[in-house]
Amino acid sequence: MPKARRDASLAAAAKELLDYAYALPGAWPDQPWPGDFVAKVGKKVFVFSGWQEDTWGLSVKLVASHAEASALPFTEPAGYGLGKAGWISARFSPGETVMIDLCKRWIRESYGQVAPMKLAKQLSDTAAPAANAKTSAAKKKPAAKKKPAPMRTSA
Numbered sequence: 001m002p003k004a005r006r007d008a009s010l011a012a013a014a015k016e017l018l019d020y021a022y023a024l025p026g027a028w029p030d031q032p033w034p035g036d037f038v039a040k041v042g043k044k045v046f047v048f049s050g051w052q053e054d055t056w057g058l059s060v061k062l063v064a065s066h067a068e069a070s071a072l073p074f075t076e077p078a079g080y081g082l083g084k085a086g087w088i089s090a091r092f093s094p095g096e097t098v099m100i101d102l103c104k105r106w107i108r109e110s111y112g113q114v115a116p117m118k119l120a121k122q123l124s125d126t127a128a129p130a131a132n133a134k135t136s137a138a139k140k141k142p143a144a145k146k147k148p149a150p151m152r153t154s155a
Contacts, residue, residue, distance in 0.1 A: 060110035
């Protein structure tokens with residue numbers, strides 16, 4: 001069966017968005033399955049990207065913009081149970097326009113959800129709508145001071 005010919009504008013958009021993801025602090029590319037690409041920070045994935053025939057899609061983990069993203073006609077909860085954890089998949093067919101700026105914001109937000117705090121802080125506050133929600137939402141309490149052990153006196 002001949003390989004489906006990919007739409008040039010979709011392929012260009014996919015490349016631009018993956019290059020953007022790979023350029024984030026500490027991010028790196030991986031290809032865990034043939035034909036699919038992911039962007040990781042540390043050992044955690046923050047973008048899934050792949051082709052199904054001539055349709056391209058990406059999946060990202062969203063918290064702050066999850067409701068807004070879910071309402072769009074080209075999105076759906078990500079498969080394999082990831083949708084329950086906030087992952088959204090967006091699919092684009094030939095002739096459709098990929099909203100590059102919107103997808104970049106989603107990629108940054110997804111990065112902020114999984115990146116270590118030290119790396120997530122390297123993004124400017126205005127450019128990163130959601131810094132690592134897990135660690136920034138739970139403020140650490142200072143450690144309780146230990147009382148000195150009572151002094152023993154010899155009898």
